Amino acid sequence: MTENRITTLFNIKYPLIQAGMIWCSGWELASAVSNAGGLGIIGSGSMYPDVLRLHIEKCKKATDQPFAVNLPMLYPSIEEHIATIIELKVPIVFTSAGNPKTWTSKLKEAGITVVHVVSSLKFALKSQDAGVDAVVVEGFEAGGHNGIDETTTLTLVPAVAEKIDIPVIAAGGIGSGKAMLATMILGADGVQVGSRFITSVESSAHINFKNRVVETGDGGTRLTLKELTPVRLIQNEFYQKVQAAYAEGADKEKLADILGRGRAKKGMFEGDMIEGELEVGQVASTIHEIKPAAEIVAEMMQEFNAAVEEIKRDKFNF
Ligand code: NDP
Ligand code: NDP
Numbered sequence: 001m002t003e004n005r006i007t008t009l010f011n012i013k014y015p016l017i018q019a020g021m022i023w024c025s026g027w028e029l030a031s032a033v034s035n036a037g038g039l040g041i042i043g044s045g046s047m048y049p050d051v052l053r054l055h056i057e058k059c060k061k062a063t064d065q066p067f068a069v070n071l072p073m074l075y076p077s078i079e080e081h082i083a084t085i086i087e088l089k090v091p092i093v094f095t096s097a098g099n100p101k102t103w104t105s106k107l108k109e110a111g112i113t114v115v116h117v118v119s120s121l122k123f124a125l126k127s128q129d130a131g132v133d134a135v136v137v138e139g140f141e142a143g144g145h146n147g148i149d150e151t152t153t154l155t156l157v158p159a160v161a162e163k164i165d166i167p168v169i170a171a172g173g174i175g176s177g178k179a180m181l182a183t184m185i186l187g188a189d190g191v192q193v194g195s196r197f198i199t200s201v202e203s204s205a206h207i208n209f210k211n212r213v214v215e216t217g218d219g220g221t222r223l224t225l226k227e228l229t230p231v232r233l234i235q236n237e238f239y240q241k242v243q244a245a246y247a248e249g250a251d252k253e254k255l256a257d258i259l260g261r262g263r264a265k266k267g268m269f270e271g272d273m274i275e276g277e278l279e280v281g282q283v284a285s286t287i288h289e290i291k292p293a294a295e296i297v298a299e300m301m302q303e304f305n306a307a308v309e310e311i312k313r314d315k316f317n318f
Helices: 005-010 027-035 049-062 078-087 104-109 121-130 153-161 177-185 207-215 237-247 252-259 263-269 282-286 293-312
Strands: 016-018 040-043 067-072 092-096 113-118 134-138 168-171 190-193 221-224 231-234
Touching: 005 134, 016 027, 016 040, 016 293, 027 040, 027 049, 027 067, 027 293, 040 049, 049 067, 049 078, 067 078, 078 104, 092 104, 104 113, 113 121, 121 134, 121 153, 134 153, 153 168, 177 190, 177 293, 207 263, 221 237, 231 237, 237 252
Parallel strands: 016 190, 040 067, 067 092, 092 113, 113 134, 134 168, 168 190
Antiparallel strands: 221 231
16 A cells, blocks of 8 residues: 555554544553554543553653544543643544534644544534544444444445545444455545454453453444433443333433443453443454454455455456
8 A cells, every 4th residue: 555645644554543442442552553554542531631641651652653542522631631632742633522623723733633533424524614634434333432323334434525525534343454445445545443453462451351342243232322322332231231221211310320430441441241331343243353453453454455456356347
């Protein structure tokens, strides 16, 4: 691969970005992906301000390549996170779950490249108007917090690509080089991959969660809790408890009460597979192994290049 709008924007080798995932993507994963030629992201939504500072400092020591921080706008201490990001000169920020107008100009004034994560064409257009450098368009297949419209990646990527001028990064359901190529044919300039990196050696997810992702088969995840914030989860005992509450006609307050606080940490970081919230995408069903992040990057790029060759040969000449 030579260069495209995403490799040029971030100054990286491959248009392959690792998603910023709460409790899973600390400095170890982010630096491993950046060292392998992709873009690594520290997921700051689960980090207290002092923890984020530590992870940025460790990431800088572990790689001389560009890396980013993901900043969910719902995060309670967002102003402290932004001050740390600016002070420590993080080159790239991915914002999510909020209005792109709120922080983009402040980050850009500090010389930071800003990308915003959206799940609809409407918000992609709003992000472009807010002055972001690129958008991540995330389809319904994705794990964790998800868009309300349930638009799939296959539909969302071309719908956005034909209407905006800034680069588009596809996300949701991408765990292989073939899926990467498919979304790029649909108009994306690069991809963001989450679930596949949960099961990397360097991810800070608990080993129980990594093993559970590997075991998850077809249809093993569901989108739920739409009345609060829609989230895609593995169908474990906690998920069944939520379903039972729905069956009994639980209202929003009751659902919030059942969810409580800190369930994502309990499941993904502390390894409680029964009571924890286990956030992963549909693509978990195609993940069969825990392996180093650099191998995941290399494997995806080999698959991508092989698929390009396959198309050039005879597979699609009808
Ligand atoms: P290390 O792996 O070197 O561990 C640093 C400290 O974190 C140790 O005291 C360790 O406890 C503790 N720790 C590590 N894993 C867990 C876990 N699963 N549950 C509870 N405590 C844990 O640190 P890193 O350099 O990787 O991380 C630095 C800090 O960032 C730590 O506080 C870590 O918990 C936190 N972190 C936060 C993430 C997040 O998403 N919020 C992601 C990754 C790390 P012990 O001495 O018992 O091994
Ligand atoms: P909860 O309200 O259930 O719990 C907050 C969790 O975040 C706790 O585990 C807490 O750790 C930790 N935390 C880190 N920093 C702070 C802080 N400054 N104040 C309070 N708690 C903090 O939230 P969730 O676990 O559901 O979500 C946490 C964050 O992650 C939110 O910002 C949310 O927007 C984001 N998020 C993003 C997702 C995505 O896909 N981008 C998916 C899910 C969540 P402790 O228990 O040690 O106090």
